[in-house]
Amino acid sequence: MRLRKKAWARPELESSKFFLTDPETRKDKWHEEFKNDNPIYLELGCGKGNFVSVKGAENKDINYVAIDIKDEVLVLAKRQIEKEFEKVNRKPEENVRLMAKQIAFIEEVFGKDEVDRIYINFCNPWPKKKHNKRRLTHTNFLSKYKTFLKLNGEIWFKTDDDELFRDSQEYLTQKGFDIKYITYDLHESNFTGNVETEHERMFTEMGIKIKCLIAQYNR
Template sequence: MRMRKKPWARPELEGSHIFLVNPKENKGKWKEVFNNDNPIHLELGCGKGTFVAVHAAENLHRNYIAIDIKDEVLVLAKRHTEKEFKDRNIENIDNVKIMAHEIGLIEELFGENEISHIYINFCNPWPKKKHKKRRLTHPSSLKKYIEYLKPSGEIWFKTDDDELFRESQEYFTESGFVITYITYDLHESGFKNNVTTEHEEMFTREGIKTKFLIARSTK
């Protein structure tokens, strides 16, 4: 369902220190943005922000960048992050940045070896053959990611879509990754570090299993 335009969303975002108005200016300088040498984790398509909010609040020794294209969802990610930190009595949000940017142009944002982990959660499966190159796990995208991933950097990928999951395994292998963990039913797998997203909750209620893998760069 398409979200309606909310004219108040951008002013609210720009009033927050965790939102970056011109993220391209930070390419190659993300350590300076966070003012530390902690590993940087990147979520592509953060939606309403539950995933990044929980991860960041539980792992203050890591930096998190969350990207989506719509102000209307990013403002919810901002609010979720603020609430998660407040609920845990964490006074300052120092390890999160959110930004509006087209994921297909992600190479504009990051320099070589700047990112330790990438998270791709329930991305559009683009099932039609002519659209498959738009997938966030397509080799054309993975070849971009591997440039700014650190050596042995990881991509964590979750989806409800069987075909996308099956074909993505081939994409990762073709693109210089090795799959180090895989499950076709994440919630029954015993995997300890899962943070459930909004889409994940919805699909689980419908009886759809979450597929999950971890792919490590071999560069």
């Protein structure tokens, strides 16, 4: 669905202490940005922020960076993050950053070995073969992630789409990742600590099983 432009969204984002207007300037300086040496976890396509808000609030010793492209979506993520952090009496700027950026240019934002984990939750499956290269798990994107993902770093991937899930396993293997965990029915598996996203809830209510894998980068 096409979002209507909201003139107030960008000013509200820019007023936030955890939204970055110039994330490229943090490349090779992310630990300086957070003022600690804690692990950095990156969510690609954070949507309305349910996932990163819960993770960030629950795990104060992990730094989270969440990216999406539309101000109109990111401003909802900002509000959701603030809501979750208020529950635990903490400030989001302690360990969360939001940014607007096309994921195709993500390597402009992070330097070598700066990211410990990448989350990809319910990305566009791009089912037409001519569009496959746009998938966030495609080998083209994996090559970009490898420029900043640490040795033994991980990609955590969830999807409702069977074809995307199958193809993604091939992409990951081709690019030197080992699949350490896989399930074709996440909610009936022994997986613990799952945070349900808005898309995940929608697909589950439709009776669609959620697929999930964890792949480790071994160069």
